[in-house]
Amino acid sequence: MTVSTITSGELLEALVDGLPEGSVITDRDLIESYRQDYARDPDAGVPLAVVRANSTEDVQAVMRWATAHRVPVVPRGAGSGLSGGATAVDGGIVLTTERMRGIEVDPVTRTAVVQPGLLNADVKKAVAAHGLWYPPDPSSFEMCSIGGNAATNAGGLCCVKYGVTTDYVLGLQVVLADGTAVRLGGPRLKDVAGLSLTKLFVGSEGTLGIITELTLRLIPAQPVQSTVVASFSSLQDAADAILAITRLLRPSMLEFMDSVAINAVEDELKMGLDRNAAALLVARSDAPGPYAANEAETMANVCRDNNATEVFSTDDPEEGEAFTVARRFAIPAVELKGDLLLEDVGVPLPQLAALVNGIANIAAKREVMVSVIAHAGDGNTHPLIVYNAADKAMTERAHIAFGEIMDLAISLGGTITGEHGVGRLKKAWLPDYVGEDVMELTRKIKNALDPNAILNPGAII
Structure with a gap:
């Protein structure tokens, strides 16, 4: 047969x-x-x-x-x-891989061997029992899996100081297209033998192989944080404050919400956020001992110097976490306003204001609501295009805006994705971003590892 x-x-x-x-x-x-x-x-x-x-x-x-x-x-x-x-x-x-949820923690080497179906939150909980911490923390950490985090090289709120998923993946077990299982890397903090194949698979979105086990690097538990929350009447003032803060220190978190996100969150959580603010910054420091409070004071003063209309500081962990929860809730809150097209563009920090203002112009031109939230400390923004999927004309305008925002990011020296991956929704813009020579190299790698093109066809290339 x-x-x-x-x-x-x-x-x-x-x-x-x-x-x-x-x-x-x-x-x-x-x-x-x-x-x-x-x-x-x-x-x-x-x-x-x-x-x-x-x-x-x-x-x-x-x-x-x-x-x-x-x-x-x-x-x-x-x-x-x-x-x-x-x-x-x-x-x-x-x-x-949702059923593959095993984990083994080694507190001596500060590593964990994890199966890909385990949720990010479950990893954090398991290692915390040993006084350790796994830093990468997407806003969806309670519902996203470690395997998916590795496949997209996910980031999160803490990556401004602690880095993204690839910085914590020491080793992988990967099943290739033909069914061969290979082990790459391992529980060694330093290992440069051979090509850096582990890094090749992190962020490959299942197009080169399927991750079935990860060896993760862990660090000591995060110190107690001090939190600063500042409201601004203009996007430019907020952007100037972000640049000034990052010139002086490396916060453990530096997050941005625009007026649409502020009001969407306030509608649901009733926290007393300033509904008239154009922007809100949530900044945190986890410097050891008294230095966290000192850094928080520095960040608060920087915000005041850049015309913040209101500045709130706290050393209370529960108060600080409440604002972090508000920032994590921004996407679900905005989604309650309509259907969403979610972006993930990033730019060099000096171009952040130009990006946010350019997005506002695109929103006005295309007559759609666009809310911008951001991991502001590293320039990774999440424009959220709100539209009515039942309205054909609005849907078309929303998709045009989606492409124009990526074009804008590229023109500002930025990227079409900082942490969500290319997938299928963004692959049309990838050649313009990386160039045809890089696309050809990508195809060669793909063809070598998946000659029959059966692994996640249609994603990335």
């Missing part, structure tokens, strides 16, 4: 036979919940089946079967991605 004459039923039978009972989902209603990630790509396909892997061996079995029958496989973590990186394709397999 040739591959071309095998029916879908026979294909599935061969897949089911090679996996533990209950691993393969074919029920149409259950499959529906796996077709899209949080980006809700309207072009999501209908997969042949969903496989819930329990082990590296399960993933290997799927990839051997997929290679033999030329069936595309879309890896999926928790489905919290925001760029369509886990969008299903017609006739393919969605391979979810």
Whole structure:
């Protein structure tokens, strides 16, 4: 029997036979919940089946079967991605690692060996029991998986000081397209033997291999933080304060919310935020001992010097955390105003004001609401385009604005994605950003590791 004459039923039978009972989902209603990630790509396909892997061996079995029958496989973590990186394709397999949730912590080497389905919050909790901390902290840390974080090289609120996911991945186990499982790196803080293949797979969005285990670097528990919250009547004043703060010190957090986000959060949380403010900064210091309070005072004075209308400082952990929660809640709060197109553009810090003001101009021109929140300390912004999906004309304007914001970021020397990945929603802009020579190099790497183009086809390239 040739591959071309095998029916879908026979294909599935061969897949089911090679996996533990209950691993393969074919029920149409259950499959529906796996077709899209949080980006809700309207072009999501209908997969042949969903496989819930329990082990590296399960993933290997799927990839051997997929290679033999030329069936595309879309890896999926928790489905919290925001760029369509886990969008299903017609006739393919969605391979979810959500059941792979093991963790082993070694407090002596300050490392943890983690399976990809474990949530970021669960990793933090497990290592905290040993007095340790895993710093990368996306706003969605309570619902995003470690495997997905690695696949997109996720960042978060603390990355201005502590770095992003790749800075904490010491080793990986990866299943390649043909089912081969390879180990890269390991629990060594210094290791430069051979090519830096571990880094190659972090951020590859499941297009080069499927991560089935991670060795993570941990650090001592974060000290108690001091928090500064400042309101501004103009975006420029807020941007000037951000630049002044980062010239003087490295805060553990420096976050920005515009007026739309401020009001959306205030609508829900009733915290007493200034509804008339054009911008709000939430800054924190975790410097040791008394230095945190000193840095907080410095940041507060900088905000005052840059015309802040209100400045609030606190050393109380609960008070400070309340404002961090408010910042994390910004995207869900804005989403209550309508359908969202979520961006992830970043620029060099001196261009932050130009980006935010340019986005405001695009919003006015296209007659759509755009809220900007940002990891301001490293220039990574999240413009949130609010529209009504039932309004065809508005939807078209929203998508035009989506592209214009990426074009604007590129023109300012920035990037089309700082932490969410390219996925399917942004790949049209990738060639303009990296250039054709880099795109050709990317294709060569992809072709070498996935010659049949079955790993997450349609993502990135």
